[in-house]
Amino acid sequence: MIKSFEKNIDDLKFQIELGVTETIKSNINENLNNPDLEENIFINDQNDLSEIKNLEDLKSYIENYDKCELKNTSRSTVFCDGNSKSKIMLIGEAPGNQEDIEGKPFVGKSGKLLDKILEFININRKNCYIINIIPWRPPGNRNPTTKEIRQCLPFVKKHIELVKPDILVLVGSISAKSILDKDIGITKLRGEWHIYKDKKLEIPALPIFHPAYLLRRPTSKSLVMKDILLLNRKIQYKE
Ligand code: URA
Secondary structure, three states, rough: OOOHHHHHHHOOOOHOOOOOOOOOOOOOOOOOOOOOOOOHHHHHHHOOOOOOOOOHHHHHHHHHOOOOOHHHHOOOOOEEEEOOOOOOOEEEEEOOHHHHHHHOOOHHHHHHHHHHHHOOOOOOOOOOOEEEEOOOOHHHHOOOOHHHHHHHHHHHHHHHHHHHOOOEEOOOHHHHHHHHHHOOHHHHHHHOOOEEEOOOEEEEOOOEHHHHHHOOOOOHHHHHHHHHHHHEEEHOOHH
């Protein structure tokens, strides 16, 4: 009980540090698997992406999609950065303020830390591809709601299907839980490979701590470095 209270206080402090202006409750995966909910049925019906055959068309579909309210409060549709021919795809959570301004994922403070971590194993924006679960900035950097994740997940799945990477790196808890469809925290998910499965695709996926979390808890950097070495082994030796 005391532990969970402390965790809530910790989470609040973290959100304030990130510039959040509203109280946020973590609600990822709540209802995510309940097909009977009206909102879920509605969202699934709206997302028939089977006609889309390339990234350009997917980008324009998302840019013209008007069912997600986040679009109305953000400046940019943040579609991707990096090299779509790369075999490594990183999936983050959602754009922050700087990403919203520049229209690219991970270009703010946590993006700079992510770049540094990746540089350690010679990964950069020329040899990896980066997207987010949510292409629009949630107001005040709040966590995306279950409904918003559900609305945007088909875009991400289509994105993966079109790029066909060999490796997925799931950056942060929202990304890991949504892509792996698991209601397990990042602390438990990280540190080992999982498999992302969709239609005929089966892609090894490595959850890692979000760099924003590392900015707050620098002591966890050693764990992310362990994960980055796992990633390097997979790239070098397919282990
Ligand atoms: N955090 C993310 O998860 N993605 C971004 O693009 C920026 C910050």
